[in-house]
Amino acid sequence: MRAIVYDTGGDASVLQLVDRPVPEPGPGEVLVRLAVAGVNPTDWKSRRQGPAVGDWQIPGQDGAGVVEAVGAGVDAALTGERVWVWEAAWQRQWGTAAEYTVVPARQAVPLGDASFELGAALGIPFLTAHRCLTAGEFVPDALHAGALADHVVLVQGGAGAVGNAAIQLARWADATVVATVSSPEKARLAAAAGADHVVNYREQDVVAEVRAVAPEGVHTIVEVSAARNAEADVALLRPGGAVCVYADDGGDEVRVPIRRSMVPNARWQFVLVYTEPSAAKARAVSDVSAAVAQGAVRVGEAAGLPLHLHPLTATADAHRAVESGAVGKVLVTTGE
Structure with a gap:
């Protein structure tokens, strides 16, 4: 099979296209013939550090394709199932930037009739967004239609991949969603994703605009x-509200106003999808799958998430695009 591999840390030039034997699924695993792989910021950050397991690494956490074979202990009926894959390369060498990957069976989730492009865009962004929407003290542990019917959600950075996922999931759960953006074009994308209100933070007073929507x-x-x-976050939280931090854009340290956070019993929740509690992750996978089955989440320009497709041979370009801040979702097509 064709695969992208790196055996040392560095910029995108360390990525090599190689031929490797198709891996065999072990006990509890499935072999997935991939059609599309997603590219996320953690892919290039991990690449710069070098392989974390063994002396080589196929990058890529997210993907979508068809189950080709199953290992011992896995229901053979899964063979031929269209699936989306999450965390393929987390503490494993077999990522999704290849024609095939092997993952534990629970990490290959039925996709139904949804597109492989949607499936490859789900993993890291949507599971992260789900955690952000369910980690507060006064929000439900699970999402479904109506779960956030009486809630107001602010998405800071509504045109990014996680921001887009948060808008779509929050609207599916019937929240009122306010998104912040930095340009008219990004405002258009956030609105297309489903945001009820969009604030351009370069031109508008975020606190005043959000308070007009949510006085409490x-x-x-x-x-x-x-x-x-x-x-601004502390100024906008209602009592018991939560700030769920999933990235360090703009700086890797934050100065939290202590007394002003104490008064409303605010929660500052930090989110890394790879290490979140297993029960929360299982709920996220289940809820995201339900949203897909109900047609509640989409990708593409009309969904506020433009797609940027690269062939497997141009995976380095795909990494560079994500590293340089491409707006939308960068995908790698892994089949012929």
Whole structure:
């Protein structure tokens, strides 16, 4: 099979296209013939550090394709199932930037009739967004239609992949969603994703605009840049609200206003999808699958998430695109 491999850390030039034997699924595993792989910021960050397991690594956590074979202890009926894959390369060498990958069976989730492009875009962004929307004290542990019917959610950075996922999942759960963006084009994308209100933080006063929508404050803030937004976040939380921080855009340290966070019993929740509690992750996988089955989540320009497709041979370009901040979702087509 064709696969992208790196055996040392560095920039995208360390990625090599090689031929490797198709791996055999072990006990509890499935072999997936991949059609599309997703590219996420953690892919290039991990690549720069070098292989974490063994002396080589196929990058890529997310993907979608068809189950080709199953290992011992796995129901043979899964063979031929269209699936989406999550965390393929987490503490494993077999990522999704290849024609085949092997993963534990629970990490290959039925996709139904949804597109492989959607399936490859689900993993890291949607599981992260789910955690952000369910980690607060006064929000439900699970999402479904109506789960957030009386909630207001603020998505800081509504045009990014996680921001887009948070908007779509929150709207599916019937929340009122406010998104912040930095340009008119990104405002258009956030609105296409389903945001009820969009604020251009370069031109508008975020606190004033959000308070006009939610005079009592917001329940949850999905935060991409806590270093920049901490003051505004605290000013916008309602009592018991949560700021859920999933990235360090704008700085890797945040100064939290202590007394002003104490008064409303605010929660600052930090989110890394790979290490979140296993029960929460299992709920996220189940809920995201339900949203897909109900047609509640989409990808593409009309969903506020433009797709940027690269062939497997141009995986290095795909990494460079994500590293340089491409707006939308970068995907690698892994089949012929």
